[in-house]
Amino acid sequence: MTTAGLLFMLISVGAVTGLFVWCLIKVLRGKKDPDHLAHVEPIETKDLEKR
Amino acid sequence: MLCEPFPMTQKKTEAWSSKIGVIMAVAGSAVGLGNFLRFPGLVADRETGGGAFLIAYFISLLVVGLPICWVEWTLGRFGGTQGYNSSPGIFHAIIRKPWGKYIGLLGFIIPVGVYFYYVVIESWCLGYAWHSFTGGLDLGKDPTTYARFFSAFTGQAVDGSILGFPGPFLFFVGVFILNFVIIYRGLSKGIEFICNWGMPLLIVIALALLVRVMTLGTPDPTKPELSVWNGLGYMWNPHDIAKGLSNPAVWLKAASQIFFTLSVGFGVIITYASYLKKKDDVVLSGLTATAANEFCEVGLGGLITVPAAFAFLGASAVAGGTFALGFNVLPQVFAGMPYGHLFGGLFFTLLFIAAITSSLSMLQPGIAFLEEGLGLDRRGSVALLGLVTAVGCTLVVWFSEGLKALATVDFWIGDIGIFLQGTILIYVFNLVFGTERGWTEAHHGADLRIPRVFKFVIRWVSPAFLTAIFVMFVLKNVAGWNLSFTKAEFLPTEPILDLVGGPGHPASGVARLTVFFLVLFVGFTALLIRRAGQRWKAR
Numbered sequence: 001m002t003t004a005g006l007l008f009m010l011i012s013v014g015a016v017t018g019l020f021v022w023c024l025i026k027v028l029r030g031k032k033d034p035d036h037l038a039h040v041e042p043i044e045t046k047d048l049e050k051r
Numbered sequence: 052m053l054c055e056p057f058p059m060t061q062k063k064t065e066a067w068s069s070k071i072g073v074i075m076a077v078a079g080s081a082v083g084l085g086n087f088l089r090f091p092g093l094v095a096d097r098e099t100g101g102g103a104f105l106i107a108y109f110i111s112l113l114v115v116g117l118p119i120c121w122v123e124w125t126l127g128r129f130g131g132t133q134g135y136n137s138s139p140g141i142f143h144a145i146i147r148k149p150w151g152k153y154i155g156l157l158g159f160i161i162p163v164g165v166y167f168y169y170v171v172i173e174s175w176c177l178g179y180a181w182h183s184f185t186g187g188l189d190l191g192k193d194p195t196t197y198a199r200f201f202s203a204f205t206g207q208a209v210d211g212s213i214l215g216f217p218g219p220f221l222f223f224v225g226v227f228i229l230n231f232v233i234i235y236r237g238l239s240k241g242i243e244f245i246c247n248w249g250m251p252l253l254i255v256i257a258l259a260l261l262v263r264v265m266t267l268g269t270p271d272p273t274k275p276e277l278s279v280w281n282g283l284g285y286m287w288n289p290h291d292i293a294k295g296l297s298n299p300a301v302w303l304k305a306a307s308q309i310f311f312t313l314s315v316g317f318g319v320i321i322t323y324a325s326y327l328k329k330k331d332d333v334v335l336s337g338l339t340a341t342a343a344n345e346f347c348e349v350g351l352g353g354l355i356t357v358p359a360a361f362a363f364l365g366a367s368a369v370a371g372g373t374f375a376l377g378f379n380v381l382p383q384v385f386a387g388m389p390y391g392h393l394f395g396g397l398f399f400t401l402l403f404i405a406a407i408t409s410s411l412s413m414l415q416p417g418i419a420f421l422e423e424g425l426g427l428d429r430r431g432s433v434a435l436l437g438l439v440t441a442v443g444c445t446l447v448v449w450f451s452e453g454l455k456a457l458a459t460v461d462f463w464i465g466d467i468g469i470f471l472q473g474t475i476l477i478y479v480f481n482l483v484f485g486t487e488r489g490w491t492e493a494h495h496g497a498d499l500r501i502p503r504v505f506k507f508v509i510r511w512v513s514p515a516f517l518t519a520i521f522v523m524f525v526l527k528n529v530a531g532w533n534l535s536f537t538k539a540e541f542l543p544t545e546p547i548l549d550l551v552g553g554p555g556h557p558a559s560g561v562a563r564l565t566v567f568f569l570v571l572f573v574g575f576t577a578l579l580i581r582r583a584g585q586r587w588k589a590r
Contacts, residue, residue: 001284008102009287012109013350020346023339027071030335030498 065136065238066326072243074336077323078343079246079408081314082253084172086348087402088377090308091357095286095369099304102288103295107305112345114516116309118509119473120341121501122480123315124333125493127324129484136325137420138318139580143587146483152584154479157472158318159420159576162413163436164464164569165317167443168457169413170230173406174223175205176399179378181222183395188382194364201378206451210561213451223448227441230407234414235433238326242411249404250343256401257351263394264359270387271363282361285369286353299523299534306520307466312348313341314412316473322416330496338499347405356381363387377402414440424583439572446568450561455549459565462546466528470521477514486510 001009067073094100130141138158143151182188190196206213213220233241269278295301314320324333356376360368363384371380385395414436421432443460450456480489490506526532531542543553549562 001280002288004102005284005288008105008289009283009353012105012287013353015109016342016345016349020339020342020350023335023342026335026498027074027339030070030332 066328067243068239069243070332070336072239072247073323073327074339074343075246075250076242076408076412077314077320077336077340078347079250080317080319080323080412081312081340081344081409082250082347083312083405083409084176084373084377084402085308085312086344086405087257087352087356088373090312090348090352091286091355092369092373092376093304093308094353095357096304097290097370099295099298099301101290101295102292103290103298103301104305105289106292106296107302108309111302111306111309111516112341114508114512115306115473115520116313116315117338117341118505118513119315119477119517120313120320120337121334121493121505122476122489122509123320124324124337125489126476126480126484127321128327128329128331128333129492130321131325131327132329135423136322137423138321138416139420139583140423140587141321141325142479143584145479149584152580152587153577154475155318156573156576156580157468157475158321159416159580160573161316161464161468161472162318162415163417163440164443164460164468164572166410166413166440168447168460168465169406170227170410170440170444171223171447171457173403173410174219174226175378176403176406177226178204178219178222179382180396180399180403183382183385183392183399186392188395189386189392190382191386192383194379194383197379197383200382201374204378205454206448207453210450210452213448220448223444226407227444230410230414231433231437233407233411234418235429237429238415242415245411246408249408253401253404253408254347254351256397256404257347257355260355260394260398260401261351263388264355264362267359267362267388269362277362277365279358279362282358283354285361285366286357299536300527303520303523303527303534306516307470307524310469310473311465313344314409316469316471316476317413318416318472319412321476322419323412325419332496332498334493334497334501335499359384420579420583424579424586426586443568443572446565450565452561455559455561456565459546459549459562460569462528463566463569467525470517470524474514474517474521477509477517481510481514 067076094104096104126141126145130136130144133141133144135141135144137155139152139155142155142158145151146154179188188200190200202208203216204219206216206219213223233245235241236244265279267279269275271277310316327333357369360376360380364380368380368383369376381398382395385391385398388394417436417439418429418432421427421435422429425432427435447456447460480486484492486506486509489509490501493501523534527534528544529547531544531547533540533542543551545556546562548556549559550566552558
């Protein structure tokens with residue numbers, strides 16, 4: 001592999017890996033708003049109204 | 052409020068159970084066979100690969116992939132807040148004209164149509180995983196044996212021959228049923244559950260394979276030029292970048308790969324995002340799903356398949372296309388390495404996981420439309436979609452000679468359809484929804500601000516770039532343009548010759564039948580959308 005090839009590989013792989021890790025950290029450490037995505041199961045509307 | 056929300060008394064409200072769940076589901080939809088087989092082949096291509104391809108690939112990611120991804124997430128969440136989860140319903144809510152719902156037709160046609168053949172390929176992956184683990188793929192050193200096995204396994208010799216080779220047929224039936232069992236369990240218990248386990252498992256398997264490949268060294272000491280290091284060089288050495296970037300074919304391939312790999316314009320992201328709530332983030336979620344896909348494609352797929360194939364079999368083995376690399380070359384590679392049964396089995400298990408998380412995502416848009424458009428319950432929608440896809444899959448499985456039916460559906464639905472839908476999406480976002488309004492809508496509840504330059508990109512660059520690429524794609528693949536501006540020639544392409552025939556290329560009855568079926572499918576879907584429109588209007 002040439003030096004240019006090595007650079008292309010390292011920059012490409014490094015960039016996407018860094019971006020993925022950064023995003024994951026940001027998501028996992030993100031705000032914990034209880035109003036966000038609160039449901040676990042599909043909810044029947046009548047049950048929703050009862051609640 | 053733009054439209055009357057869905058009357059909640061008739062509908063079960065489905066939702067994602069966690070933020071990471073929806074990200075995993077979208078990433079699972081995007082990560083597929085192309086990440087591990089198609090992308091490495093494109094980078095390694097001597098004519099249109101190398102550094103020029105990578106530069107065009109990352110530019111396409113920034114000006115088409117990521118912007119359309121954000122657009123789809125935004126429009127999907129907006130549609131969900133209006134009470135719609137299907138593409139026709141969401142476009143109905145956005146456009147507010149009688150024809151608006153038909154703009155969403157492709158959001159049903161594409162995922163369901165692609166499912167016709169994708170589930171067949173998925174069953175090949177499971178079959179190959181089984182045969183690898185059990186030693187059935189240890190076919191010696193003769194490459195033709197592997198090609199013959201693949202041909203027999205997929206029934207390429209004669210139409211209908213898969214029924215005479217019960218193993219593949221059973222794998223197909225099993226995988227087909229498994230998809231519907233999972234989808235029947237619903238969004239959270241079905242798709243999200245599978246993706247939450249499947250995606251981390253996929254990454255762990257890929258990392259294990261990566262370690263194995265990187266430690267292969269020089270498998271045959273008598274051929275020192277065939278090493279992993281040289282395999283990496285074969286794939287990543289940049290070649291003539293200036294010449295490559297001036298070649299339209301490089302841009303076309305790079306933009307196409309970005310489009311297909313991210314599942315943008317597929318009808319999936321818009322449906323998945325519709326299950327979010329107004330305050331749920333779409334900016335960081337969209338970016339994370341995109342980053343996960345790129346990590347799997349560039350960071351894992353780019354380092355595993357081609358270097359391994361090169362180290363064992365040399366450069367000639369790499370240049371054979373996606374199916375040849377995956378199902379002819381790699382089994383040969385695994386057969387030649389210590390514990391090859393295990394690593395081969397793991398590799399095809401990885402492909403199967405990548406495939407099933409994608410195929411599930413192809414069913415959900417159909418389920419969403421049948422439920423909200425026709426008022427069917429989960430059982431009814433699964434049954435009807437199962438029937439429609441069973442007919443489509445039977446066509447692909449039966450007419451297996453030369454994989455003609457598969458290639459025909461792939462071209463007209465998987466290629467043309469996706470480009471068309473992506474182009475429609477970006478224009479609807481800018482011209483109907485409004486860029487400013489869309490920008491504000493995207494940032495509701497956002498955990499991250501999109502850099503302002505992307506507003507300009509979404510408004511001007513993405514539509515122009517996508518239109519240019521789409522026109523080029525049609526000119527090349529339908530009109531047969533040789534991609535030369537100075538000596539342009541137009542020769543009929545295979546998909547067109549299959550339909551109309553030409554010198555030395557008689558028309559294909561299977562291709563004609565397949566296109567006829569697709570036309571019926573589109574017509575049937577349009578009728579369903581008309582019926583759904585009446586239902587929505589009556590409300």
